[in-house]
Amino acid sequence: MPDKRSQARNRGKAWERLVAKLLGGIRRGPDFRGPDGGKDDVIHPHFSIECKNMAQLNYRAILAACYQSELNCPDTKEPIAIVKPPGTKWQDAMVCQRLEEWRKWRIGDPDETIQKGE
Structure with a gap:
C-alpha cells in the first residue's frame, strides 16, 4: 500500500495532467527544464x-503557489496558480494571482498608477 507522501505526489501529478488537458497545455516532466529556463x-x-x-490549502499555501509561478515565469508569460483541495471537482478549482501581478497584466505598471506603500 502506498504511503501518504506517494499518494499526495500521485494526486499532484494527476491534477497537473488534468489542468494541462483543460487548458490545452502539456504537463512538464519532473526533470525537464524548458528553453526559457x-x-x-x-x-x-x-x-x-x-x-x-493540497489538503492544507490556506492563504499562505495559495500565496506560496503564486510566488512559485512568478519565480518560474519568463517575462513573456503570465504567472497563475490553479489550486484546489483533494476531493473537490475541477470546476471549483481557483485560478489565483497576486494583485500586483494581476494589475501588471491587466492595467500596466502598478507604479504608474499608485505610489508604493499606498
Whole structure:
C-alpha cells in the first residue's frame, strides 16, 4: 500500500495532467527544464502555471503557489496558480494571482498608477 507522501505526489501529478488537458497545455516532466529556463507545472504558450492539489490549502499555501509561478515565469508569460483541495471537482478549482501581478497584466505598471506603500 502506498504511503501518504506517494499518494499526495500521485494526486499532484494527476491534477497537473488534468489542468494541462483543460487548458490545452502539456504537463512538464519532473526533470525537464524548458528553453526559457522555467519549471512551471504545465507548458502553455501564454501562462506559467503552478498546480496545487493540497489538503492544507490556506492563504499562505495559495500565496506560496503564486510566488512559485512568478519565480518560474519568463517575462513573456503570465504567472497563475490553479489550486484546489483533494476531493473537490475541477470546476471549483481557483485560478489565483497576486494583485500586483494581476494589475501588471491587466492595467500596466502598478507604479504608474499608485505610489508604493499606498
